[in-house]
Amino acid sequence: MTHSDRPLVAYFSMEIALHPKMPTYSGGLGILAGDTLRAAADLGVAMIGVTLLQRQGYFAQSLDSSGWQYENPMPWEIGQYCSELPVQVDVEIENRPIHVRAWKYEIQSCRGNRLPVILLDTDIAGNSDWDRRLTDQLYGGDQHYRLCQEIILGLGGVRILRALGHQDITRFHMNEGHAALLGLELLDESAQAAGRSQFNSQDVQNVRHSCNFTTHTPVPAGHDRFPLDLVQHTLARSDIFENHEVFCCEGELNMTYLALNLSHYVNGVARKHGEVSRKMLVPRDQYHHYEIDHITNGVHLETWAAPALASLFDHYLPGWREDNSSLRSALSIPGEDIWKAHQAAKQKLIDQVNASSGTGFDINTFTLGFARRATAYKRANLLFHDPARLKNLARQVRNIQVVFAGKAHPHDEQGKHLIQEIFQQKDSMLPEVKVVYLENYDWELARLLTSGVDVWLNTPLPPLEASGTSGMKAALNGVPSLSVLDGWWIEGCVEGVTGWAIDHVGESYHNDQERLAHDANCLYETLENSVIPLFYQQRDAWLKIMAHAIALNASYFNTQRMVQQYVLKAYYD
Template sequence: MKPIRSYRSIPSIPDELDGLRELAGSFWWHWNHSTTALFRDIDPATWSETNHNPVAMLARLSREQLDALACDDAFRFRLRREVERYAEYTARPVWLGESATAEDVDTTVAYFCAEYGIAEFFRIYSGGLGVLAGDHLKAASDLGVPLVAVGLFYHRGYFQQRLTPDGWQQEAYPYNDPAQLPMTELRDGDKPLRLSLTVGGAEVHAGAWRANVGRTTLYLLDTNIEENPSHLRAITDRLYGGDEDHRLRQELVLGIGGVRLLEALGQTPTVFHINEGHAAFLTVERVRQSVAAGMDINTAFEIVRSSNAFTTHTPVPAGNKVYETDLVRPHLMPYLDELGVSWSDFLALGQVTRGEGGFGMTTFALRSSGAANGVSRLHGAVSRAMWHKAWGETPVDEAPISHVTNGVHTPTWVGREVADLYDLYVGPRWRAAPQEAETWERVASIPDAEMWRGHVRARERLVTFAQRDLARGLKARRAPASEIREASSILDPRALTIGFARRAATYKRLTMLLRDPDRLRALLTNPERPVQFLIAGKAHPDDHGGKEEIQRVVRFAQEAGVHRSVVYIENYSIHVGRLMTAGVDVWLNTPRRPHEASGTSGMKAAMNGIPNLSVLDGWWAEAYDDIRDAGRDPVGWAIDGTAEGATNDDDLDAQDADTLYGILEREVVPEFYDRDSHDVPRAWVGRMKRSVQELAHVFSSHRMVADYVEHAYLPLARRRRHLEADDARVARELAAWKRRVREGWEDVRIVDATIDAPESVPAGSALDARVSLDLGGLDAADVRVEVAVGKMDIIDIQAPLESVAYTELTCRSAPGDAGTTLFEGSFSSTLSGHLGVTVRVTPSHADIATPVEMGLALWA
């Protein structure tokens, strides 16, 4: 039977329960335990079956259930209380940072990302990037930052993981039904809103959805609409699905279509945040719109660049996409032709060195953004080392890439058992102001026994979930009944439980734990001090190596004698992550340094008082080092990750594994099982409390978003206002100056550089420097001449100077008869040892953001 028409049936909710629809329509409930409990208590079985989706659950309720709730005074009281809390929350004022002035009041931000992890049932995320983006939106909502977000609605989302009996990952892509999700279709009057863009020479139409993440609005573009043929409807089918061309089409819809959507909605954000390179094509559309409005392209690019912020999230090549030029060209040429930009000039924006081949999305984003950052202190340094050549001969330390260390949304990730303790002993500020150190001082007042009991209950809840999940998986694979029954006996709710959960990529070293199976078995089978492992994670569908890592762990877990102590949880999700980061006793992380840009799972564990045992990479490197350098007691354990004497990855893995086993055997296990007469591990609980007090405020997404406001959004907004003032006069003059300098730079020469430095001088002594330049057609005011002094490697004299400091020289004469211009001055250094001195000439203008912005420099 074929239907002639379809329509959406909306559940008829009694007026007395109308607040349910309001609460279900915003993701705010997801980080509020009392609202979550309200929905769960309506029908726990249906709540579980719908993967904790209130919209889907309400649609399944019978009329009898709804009428019974409408007559339940206690339920209606709870409902009114939650609706009032939500109304109070949405009425909070806008916040633009501690340094905001009256001129900043109209600043708004558009945040672009390819994925968002907001709730487990809203399957438009794959892992860390998406969950981080979701936490960003939640924190922006809590703080009141005027931010809207743009992404794609994937009808098949990211895959659902199932494991075969021998541990091989299989992928399934169930349908995301928009009617069963808390989002509404955007409309233009009485019709669905539509926009179009050119992709690969074809016109692609897109609709859009709106989702409310508290006070933050998320717009999701959708090409699966009737106006498109099937191959174009499929653009927004799967997250990171399809071939290279398919991914490129998705990124064009996200970047170009996203900017057009905001224009269609009448929204004019001040700053655009490109969260990873997938969204970098938004620059093309922003420039195109400005040119269409009458602005010349160079001026338009200056303004657009000045108001783009870019965050790079990984040093791993797979996360820094480089497309073949023949693939990109047909997609971009219609836009470049409209702008009058040559293909070679555009291509150079996506290449670290012009002509190197390919078009890199990270490089393009860096070149077209006024602020760029990595996601931890170490990752910022790694990123500068990776990308500094995008700015010519710029030294690594001067590459304009800073860092904003990631954070996690505290109310989302604190488990309900610990949340109850925080409510009682810490007070409401742990939800409202988790970024403040003072908020967490009262954690010390939680009685050890209560802290321990709360954690034990969280562990018991995790173990129960793991047992049921294993039984469900066995039933799905049609395992023998005896094997299914045995699932209820796996894991010991009293044993030391170590968690490891993240994307299964080879650099994460999931199988490092198996390096010495006999040593591991000894830990797992100790009858007096047993240890058990809960492991979860998905491999990318095309990552054969990651799938093999999963299979090795599953096969080991199936061995007799350890199968009750090592469990692999299928289909890692936000829900599984919340259970694990609240319920394990130790959070384990073993990336191959420095491949882990940040990592956030360990932060989530720390919010719950769970100690970390991790390689010193990403966020843990700065967390551990800062506590140690301050002379305070450690809150976790560190694997150095830079094993001395290791000549290859295999040697490094072997040494790191040995360190891991040693820490478990000598430190973790004894401390965990050292109990008092009430069975409370006092030293362990002390470590738990210190973990919260030391880390919760530092690694909160509230702190992270506040950092972006203060160090990216507000500075960029102010710079944009400056460039746009007086009908964009400043931007026009800056663009014209840059053109003139670029055209004349090849004629600039250092004719002579003299440094009056004896072989040995006392530190801090003033020395003289004189530099003669042939400026060609440029003026003295167009350049900045500096003396650079730094520590010198006496073995490798060609190595870059370290700890470099610059002193600007002053122009002392107009061009002489020889056509040279003299710059001179004195400099000093407080450094001691063998120092090297050189001279650098860079373009100089009052309105460039940094001396290296243009990537032009002459060195003596």
């Protein structure tokens, strides 16, 4: 495939993880976006990324002595990583022009390809102080601030691309609904090209042909919705509401439905999530019909392989970076070599844990890892549903270490209380179970955790896990998962081969509390009867599971395969 024989794809995402020192992401969505662009660069896909600059980042997390979370800005040296481009455009908000400039970051692939990412910035002389802060903080402020950011991303992003000479883009990929207002700019372009001042149904069809949309969550809070009066005031145009078929949903602007209405291809991010999305995002009337496919997420293997594991693959499976599927041959790697590589990665994590917390973790003790955004449905506290049972379990099978990490959204009080609850379990679980909650979960800490623990724990309330990619990163490093059957794990779990399921097949539950009790019981039983005895007493069998996690899961759940599916299904149909 060459750049000259296929169209250009513009990939829009509110957050993109581009470099460990650039806090332009909050978590899984941004990490996935970065991994997607890195894989596209590896494959030579003609793609350009578009996002906001996020001058103050998401936030730096600190925990006080009680485990309560505090947030601080994360300013970074923009010029050290990005170069300013010689273009500016204006975006109208509340009938005033806001000047938008562009910075460029270049992704360099393992094959020498370069992929540009455009970061939009309103901190420009001539803008008001308030307007200059619109590209400061990821997911900051109130609804009005968020809507203004999404106007800059969608409308400003398209205008910047045009100003840079990208007239030939034939696919606009919306990574979540935050970027859906790019469709409004494309509608206006289509109408103007036809000599009309307002868009019509033909323009809608034109735009649909050029857009595709990936939805990432069945959780309502993940779908941005704005009151129509706020939208009309902020956009300062009422003509869009004359087309209720596209822009209005139950008396508000729902960015997910806007993206659905303006896309020719829509997908969820795992097979189960596709099913859930088809049930949740049902047509609202006879004018709408949403066909929702699925493309299961992956991770960028070169980015997430621990140095010791990468060296191991280089020795036994040269070319794995260029052909991720070659990791299916990991079963040929001697088990003891996998173990040595894992121990090297584990020692790095143990050193980090002990340096930051003084907890006294030991490399020879079975270690569980859990690191997700701290929010109620991810149920980070499931392991402590019955603390006495967990302590007794550890006493019988030998000691356990548990590493937690994850940020709560600044407005998520329940998530903050969840962190505090886990944080305060530490002393009561000693000496049988050592627990640590590491501050400021980010890209670099994620690499240590997903490669350094012995088992990756994941406990969401089904069916709210859209995909999840942290367990994929762990599998790449030979770390099996112990997870609820939801998201990607439904596809990746081969019981006792790639990991273990927390599941009572065929069980029915009257409420979430009953489900919680069932899942906790299954978690304890699986740890006690299957996982921990195998780790301590059957090393050869454990090493086979580690090898299968790499061979079966890492060879498939990667962004190289994922991007190839987008190319075939969404970009070049």
